Amino acid sequence: MSSSYRAAIESLLSGTDVSLDGNRPWDVRVNDADFYRRVLSAGSLGVGEAYMDGQWECERLDEMLYRVFRAGIDRRLPGLRVFWAGLMARVFNPQTPRRSFKVGEQHYDIGDDLYQRMLDPRMIYSCAYWRNADSLDAAQEAKLDLVCRKLGLEPGMQVLDIGCGWGGAAQFAAERYGVSVTGVTVSRNQAAAAEERCKGLPVRILLQDYRSLDGRFDRIYSLGMFEHVGFRNYRVYFETARRLLAEDGLFLLHTIGSNVSLETTDPWIERYIFPNSMLPSMAQIASAVEGLFVVEDWHAFGPYYDRTLLEWHGRFRAAWPELAQRYGERFRRMWEFWLLSSAAGFRARRLQLWQVLLSPNGIAGGCEEVR
Numbered sequence: 001m002s003s004s005y006r007a008a009i010e011s012l013l014s015g016t017d018v019s020l021d022g023n024r025p026w027d028v029r030v031n032d033a034d035f036y037r038r039v040l041s042a043g044s045l046g047v048g049e050a051y052m053d054g055q056w057e058c059e060r061l062d063e064m065l066y067r068v069f070r071a072g073i074d075r076r077l078p079g080l081r082v083f084w085a086g087l088m089a090r091v092f093n094p095q096t097p098r099r100s101f102k103v104g105e106q107h108y109d110i111g112d113d114l115y116q117r118m119l120d121p122r123m124i125y126s127c128a129y130w131r132n133a134d135s136l137d138a139a140q141e142a143k144l145d146l147v148c149r150k151l152g153l154e155p156g157m158q159v160l161d162i163g164c165g166w167g168g169a170a171q172f173a174a175e176r177y178g179v180s181v182t183g184v185t186v187s188r189n190q191a192a193a194a195e196e197r198c199k200g201l202p203v204r205i206l207l208q209d210y211r212s213l214d215g216r217f218d219r220i221y222s223l224g225m226f227e228h229v230g231f232r233n234y235r236v237y238f239e240t241a242r243r244l245l246a247e248d249g250l251f252l253l254h255t256i257g258s259n260v261s262l263e264t265t266d267p268w269i270e271r272y273i274f275p276n277s278m279l280p281s282m283a284q285i286a287s288a289v290e291g292l293f294v295v296e297d298w299h300a301f302g303p304y305y306d307r308t309l310l311e312w313h314g315r316f317r318a319a320w321p322e323l324a325q326r327y328g329e330r331f332r333r334m335w336e337f338w339l340l341s342s343a344a345g346f347r348a349r350r351l352q353l354w355q356v357l358l359s360p361n362g363i364a365g366g367c368e369e370v371r
Contacts, residue, residue: 005036012076016067025060026067032056043077048268048341052333061337062310065344102275104187108165111326112189115166117319118312122168123193126224126254127305127353131371136311139304144172147221150297150357150370151250153177157218160184160244162210163225167194167203174201182217184210211240218246226255230278231263234288242292242360250359251293255280256305257352273338285356293358296367302352309343 010020019027030036032055038046050056058064068074115123120140128139129146147169153159155178161170164183167190173179180202185191191207198205206213210225220241229237241251258279264270265277289295313336320332327335345351357367 002033002036005040006030006033008040009036012073013068016071016073018064018067026058026063028064029057030055039077043267044074045267045271047077048272048334048337051337052272052330054333062340062343062347065341066347069344069348069350104185104190106275107273108185108187109189112166112193114316114323114327117323118316120168122172123166124168124223125165127256127301128308128311129301130304130307131301136308136315139308140168141172144169145176146370147223147252147254147355148173148177150355151219151221151252153179153219155179158182158216160213160215160217160220162220162222162241163228164190164194164205165223166190167197167205169221169223170194170203170205171198171201174198174203179219180204182206182215184208184213211236213240213244215244216246217244218249219251220245220249221252221254223254224256226253227277227279228274229280230276231261231280231284234280234284238288238292241358245360247360250296250357253285253354253356253358255285255354255356257281257285257302257354259350259352269338272334279351282354285354289358293360294362295356296359296363297355297357297369299355299357299371300352301355302346302349305351305353306343306346309339309346313339313343 006020013020017026021027021029032050032053035050035055038050038055040046042049051061115125119125120128120137122140122144124140124144127143128136129143130139131142133139133142151159153173157179159173159179159181161173161181161183164170164181164185167183170181170183174181181198182204183194183198184206185194186207186209188207191205194203194205226237245251256279258281261281261283262278265274265279269277286295316335316339324332342351346353359367
């Protein structure tokens, strides 16, 4: 039976330039014949779990998955779990205010020691801007400055950071542009770290769901949080931002995006990395902002995320001897599979990165392009 399963996998891989048990860096080396059955029965979930369990290896996992994604082979794997998850998402709302804290607990609260070693000194956990940068630290500062310049920050402004992470962006805006920042997160670890990082600055950190926010802000930005909102809540998210934003204000949305409209996420990502997550499409964002905002600028730089993820992966691997005892081998394989499969997705242009600048009523004369 395993020979027929293997033949089926070989048939799927035909045309991808990926071979089973080949000797090139992007070829798959199978350690356990049960790998074939798991892939054919569970699709992407089986692929990821089999890698976590050591049933297969690949020297250049990102290059292998890039070839698979580019050929669209993953779309031909079994989709029952995806269908079921989509059906449930249409019936239930997986991203309710109560459930919104789950991703904080499962992903962001696993340990700041991991993120401190993997990320730049400001711990910015979103795509860096490599246009004129040659290091991760410089590219993340360039991204933060890009956001601040697009928003036209000026001293004394009240700014809202939706999904403030470990406070690095709020710290940057307060120090470099003289603004007061309110940051909100659903992660206890992030909230505590952000408060410590921003001590002595005009920065307030809140541990709560974005939907319960009150106040009035001159500017709003959100960096890498919209992926946790969910398609059932896109309109509510933008209605909340509109309610909180001054009439002459600006809102910058920085988000990963999908080329197609989805109602669920990859089952492996859902189970192991980002529970209740979902990538928006252009159409879904456009529909959700209709009648609430004018789109002033839509800036795409998804290929930069490939390089960002490879930088994170390199730092993670270098730090692994310090982390191994706490996290364990299965976690290492899970984390590397996530980082490198994500890099492959951006390299194959299956995933995008957008910065969307929005205004409530339209800027008279238009918006100057900032890059």
